[in-house]
Amino acid sequence: MRFPQLLIFIFLIAGCNSGNEAEKKVIIDPNPTSEMAQLMRDMTDELASIREKLINEEELDQNLLDFALIHEQEVTDPSFNKPHVKPMSEAYAYAVDAFNENPTKSNYSAIINNCLSCHQLSCPGPVVRINKLKIK
Amino acid sequence: MKYIYLSLIAFLFTSCQEAQSDQTNQDEAPVEVLTYYGQEINQEGISNYDEIKSATMETGLSKTKLEGTIVQTCPKKGCWMSLATATDTLFVRFRDYGFFVPTDSVSGKVAVIEGDLFLDTITVEMRKHYAEDAGKSEEEIAAITEPEYDINFIADGVIIKD
Numbered sequence: 001m002r003f004p005q006l007l008i009f010i011f012l013i014a015g016c017n018s019g020n021e022a023e024k025k026v027i028i029d030p031n032p033t034s035e036m037a038q039l040m041r042d043m044t045d046e047l048a049s050i051r052e053k054l055i056n057e058e059e060l061d062q063n064l065l066d067f068a069l070i071h072e073q074e075v076t077d078p079s080f081n082k083p084h085v086k087p088m089s090e091a092y093a094y095a096v097d098a099f100n101e102n103p104t105k106s107n108y109s110a111i112i113n114n115c116l117s118c119h120q121l122s123c124p125g126p127v128v129r130i131n132k133l134k135i136k
Numbered sequence: 137m138k139y140i141y142l143s144l145i146a147f148l149f150t151s152c153q154e155a156q157s158d159q160t161n162q163d164e165a166p167v168e169v170l171t172y173y174g175q176e177i178n179q180e181g182i183s184n185y186d187e188i189k190s191a192t193m194e195t196g197l198s199k200t201k202l203e204g205t206i207v208q209t210c211p212k213k214g215c216w217m218s219l220a221t222a223t224d225t226l227f228v229r230f231r232d233y234g235f236f237v238p239t240d241s242v243s244g245k246v247a248v249i250e251g252d253l254f255l256d257t258i259t260v261e262m263r264k265h266y267a268e269d270a271g272k273s274e275e276e277i278a279a280i281t282e283p284e285y286d287i288n289f290i291a292d293g294v295i296i297k298d
Binding site: 024026028029030031077079120124125128129132 | 170171173212213232233234235238261265268
């Protein structure tokens with residue numbers, strides 16, 4: 001078969017097959033994302049990246065973390081606005097500042113402990129995920 | 137030679153039209169729409185719930201695939217759902233809080249779940265939290281004073297059928 005004929009042949013086969021393929025869409029979160037949920041996801045990604053670097057004994061720069069204040073975010077549900085959130089958010093910000101000044105494993109662990117303490121009181125669902133951010 | 141090529145092209149074109157026509161006919165018939173959450177799973181090899189439950193009571197954990205009807209999903213975040221099987225209503229959470237299902241509009245739909253069926257202790261704090269999520273009254277939440285030891289499910293992937 002010559003080249004032009006071969007091209008037509010391939011084109012017809014490909015065109016015929018394309019109509020039969022059903023695309024499967026896999027959803028991670030079908031629900032609206034609040035400011036608070038987005039901040040939590042961004043912080044998780046950032047802390048997971050820092051964790052890897054600390055485990056690999058990489059030298060870290062100062063002032064790596066720049067997070068918005070948790071208690072100032074719009075929440076997914078009003079029931080998440082509990083009295084302990086503001087003081088614990090301030091304690092978290094303090095721990096982040098300490099890490100920014102001195103990015104050690106110990107200061108990183110203090111941040112993760114803050115996450116755990118607050119979630120155990122307000123929304124324990126993500127605790128299983130936060131536990132994976134610990135450095136053992 | 138030219139006629140052979142022309143015949144081949146005509147044949148392929150006709151076959152293609154027929155295949156697409158069949159597809160169109162299938163599209164017109166009522167079709168089951170599947171929506172996938174978390175890891176992509178399929179509907180092959182769904183276990184009999186009673187059999188896998190018996191095995192799990194012996195071993196403590198079974199990796200399995202089950203089908204049931206959604207009773208409720210977490211109305212706040214979509215981070216859990218209750219699923220009625222033939223005999224029990226299972227409490228289903230999603231692996232590592234890694235994905236979510238719709239917070240509303242899926243109760244009564246059939247779902248397939250794949251993951252771990254296991255014996256689990258849910259602490260009083262977690263039971264109260266889930267009760268709060270589910271919109272239970274303060275009295276109902278205050279009445280939770282004991283941990284629950286029951287069979288639960290952690291899903292890696294969920295299919296919801298429409």
